[in-house]
Amino acid sequence: xxxxxxxxxxxxxxxxxxxxxxxxxxxxxxxxxxxxxxxxxxxxxxxxxxxxxxxxxxxxxxxxxxxxxxxxxxxxxxxxxxxxxxxxxxxxxxxxxxxxxxxxxxxxxxxxxxxxxxxxxxxxxxxxxxxxxxxxxxxxxxxxxxxxxxxxxxxxxxxxxxxxxxxxxxxxxxxxxxxxxxxxxxxxxxxxxxxxxxxxxxxxxxxxxxxxxxxxxxxxxxxxxxxxxxxxxxxxxxxxxxxxxxxxxxxxxxxxxxxxxxxxxxxxxxxxxxxxxxxxxxxxxxxxxxxxxxxxxxxxxxxxxxxxxxxxxxxxxxxxxxxxxxxxxxxxxxxxxxxxxxxxxxxxxxxxxxxxxxxxxxxxx
Amino acid sequence: xxxxxxxxxxxxxxxxxxxxxxxxxxxxxxxxxxxxxxxxxxxxxxxxxxxxxxxxxxxxxxxxxxxxxxxxxxxxxxxxxxxxxxxxxxxxxxxxxxxxxxxxxxxxxxxxxxxxxxxxxxxxxxxxxxxxxxxxxxxxxxxxxxxxxxxxxxxxxxxxxxxxxxxxxxxxxxxxxxxxxxxxxxxxxxxxxxxxxxxxxxxxxxxxxxxxxxxxxxxxxxxxxxxxxxxxxxxxxxxxxxxxxxxxxxxxxxxxxxxxxxxxxxxxxxxxxxxxxxxxxxxxxxxxxxxxxxxxxxxxxxxxxxxxxxxxxxxxxxxxxxxxxxxxxxxxxxxxxxxxxxxxxxxxxxxxx
Numbered sequence: 001x002x003x004x005x006x007x008x009x010x011x012x013x014x015x016x017x018x019x020x021x022x023x024x025x026x027x028x029x030x031x032x033x034x035x036x037x038x039x040x041x042x043x044x045x046x047x048x049x050x051x052x053x054x055x056x057x058x059x060x061x062x063x064x065x066x067x068x069x070x071x072x073x074x075x076x077x078x079x080x081x082x083x084x085x086x087x088x089x090x091x092x093x094x095x096x097x098x099x100x101x102x103x104x105x106x107x108x109x110x111x112x113x114x115x116x117x118x119x120x121x122x123x124x125x126x127x128x129x130x131x132x133x134x135x136x137x138x139x140x141x142x143x144x145x146x147x148x149x150x151x152x153x154x155x156x157x158x159x160x161x162x163x164x165x166x167x168x169x170x171x172x173x174x175x176x177x178x179x180x181x182x183x184x185x186x187x188x189x190x191x192x193x194x195x196x197x198x199x200x201x202x203x204x205x206x207x208x209x210x211x212x213x214x215x216x217x218x219x220x221x222x223x224x225x226x227x228x229x230x231x232x233x234x235x236x237x238x239x240x241x242x243x244x245x246x247x248x249x250x251x252x253x254x255x256x257x258x259x260x261x262x263x264x265x266x267x268x269x270x271x272x273x274x275x276x277x278x279x280x281x282x283x284x285x286x287x288x289x290x291x292x293x294x295x296x297x298x299x300x301x302x303x304x305x306x307x308x309x310x311x312x313x314x315x316x317x318x319x320x321x322x323x324x325x326x327x328x329x330x331x332x333x334x335x336x337x338x339x340x341x342x343x344x345x346x347x348x349x350x351x352x353x354x355x356x357x358x359x360x361x362x363x364x365x
Numbered sequence: 366x367x368x369x370x371x372x373x374x375x376x377x378x379x380x381x382x383x384x385x386x387x388x389x390x391x392x393x394x395x396x397x398x399x400x401x402x403x404x405x406x407x408x409x410x411x412x413x414x415x416x417x418x419x420x421x422x423x424x425x426x427x428x429x430x431x432x433x434x435x436x437x438x439x440x441x442x443x444x445x446x447x448x449x450x451x452x453x454x455x456x457x458x459x460x461x462x463x464x465x466x467x468x469x470x471x472x473x474x475x476x477x478x479x480x481x482x483x484x485x486x487x488x489x490x491x492x493x494x495x496x497x498x499x500x501x502x503x504x505x506x507x508x509x510x511x512x513x514x515x516x517x518x519x520x521x522x523x524x525x526x527x528x529x530x531x532x533x534x535x536x537x538x539x540x541x542x543x544x545x546x547x548x549x550x551x552x553x554x555x556x557x558x559x560x561x562x563x564x565x566x567x568x569x570x571x572x573x574x575x576x577x578x579x580x581x582x583x584x585x586x587x588x589x590x591x592x593x594x595x596x597x598x599x600x601x602x603x604x605x606x607x608x609x610x611x612x613x614x615x616x617x618x619x620x621x622x623x624x625x626x627x628x629x630x631x632x633x634x635x636x637x638x639x640x641x642x643x644x645x646x647x648x649x650x651x652x653x654x655x656x657x658x659x660x661x662x663x664x665x666x667x668x669x670x671x672x673x674x675x676x677x678x679x680x681x682x683x684x685x686x687x688x689x690x691x692x693x694x695x696x697x698x699x700x701x702x703x704x705x706x707x708x709x710x711x712x713x714x715x716x717x718x
Contacts, residue, residue, distance in 0.1 A: 153638075157692045160691065167680070281496075334498070337501075
């Protein structure tokens, strides 16, 4: 009797835990961690080494996860807002990164594709890059908010044209920035052993947290996503809020653009940030957010992004070809969404109830 | 078709689907006339049109599948991946496993059907968002393609080569070349397959109960349910058919290019979605038509041909024009629908007032 009550107590506890949205990516994270611990505990070792420039840097799989997952996490912030407010996803973020990266390099290099010194301060280039990305976001947002297009369709336009526009900005040349200063944003700042992208991501998280904590943006976004008509009757301007979230996503895209071009000090228009839009949407879905809009959990999305990167790194560790990774990712995603699908959950609860009832009648007999 | 006479009455009597389709057809014809009179020479030959069709037969088939799913209110972005997977599997089967063309076709249909079944079940019966399911489907198909075989290669199989090079002459459409010799106009087998599929799909959507129920479910799930339509079964069927068409489209694509490669058909799903939208299908569901889709595909590739033939041959112009065209069409659609809504709303007000 006592055993049974504790079991149902534990069951209720677990069921209660899963009411928190962040439990979905946390459970996935736990699963991956245990899997890696069993397979090879050295996966988690972190060591301090020196890079080519003689600066101390941290090394290890965990560091590579927080390093490479940072762009995804920054994008996940904007994508969560967009998903929540407009009930759709922006598939042009990869193209947007190409555009902003191309603009940044254009400003830094001028007309000469490989100048000996930078033609403009990095901060100026970064700001112009962000403006370009925000303009793209505003274009998408205007189509969604004022022309009432489906977000996926509206962003399909820039998805098609974005990489071509990026090539056009630099006249199809591949500018190279030679100065080491520029590599700091995608690598390491001398003296700081933590990868800079992660630091940038932390700043973004802090800003987002503050915005959500001290302004009503989160509430407004959710109410527009849940019911546009009601929020208009309550005095909100849904179109403006939708436009706003796309501009916010544009800002995130601009930051990612800087990190991406800084990583290689150059750009490859057709390859840069390829398929990152799909990963960003997956991160939002992994965070347990409804892709049809409404309520959202920002921390769950961000965690989802890092879990996705964790999965990718784990697969690399298992010697999976980089091109074949997507197949495994797809399987994991399908398992996750099937497990979290309401229809499946309902069936499971009904099954457990039936089992419990069977147990109870058995013990009574 | 001028609408200057009685625009209100004409516009009110025509359905959304037919209006959007006729816009597409008119734009296509205007563009073609512009090409004939403005650019001359090449465009007066019927073969130019047939070449566009030869190159896009697979896209027409894929777009038909997408149109169906979009009418039903869903989306499928796995078709490009399935196309690549089908091509690679058939290529490996023919060249390394000594298969013949018939079994290769069976493999293609099987792969398409499998994707349709699984995705359809997840979307219709487990109620997972179509975008996520087919996104995973796309990832899976692309990944599997490289697992099956990592490098691109040309198929050497004799029977397949014969099939690939089969040309069907179109009587009366040929032209005389500079030396006065008559050159027949031809299409590939894929074009015939694509046209047959378009006709079949058109008949099904127009005249069968199943076909009509796709529109009903896409227009409003709730109302469809109340009408006694099996919404889940209809959704399942839409995705199943889309998967099957992706399989057929994959084989036609494979027949056209004659090689297997992981990078084949990359971005084809977005081309297919764009063609469907230009053809007048709305992603919100309930509106669309495969004839429009056919013209959507043709218009899309015609504009690419025109852009490269007027001298804007830098690689980026193609994408930018396609995107601009998509943008214009979307805005036209959005405005048309909004204006019509306002007209019908004011009509209702007048009646009641």
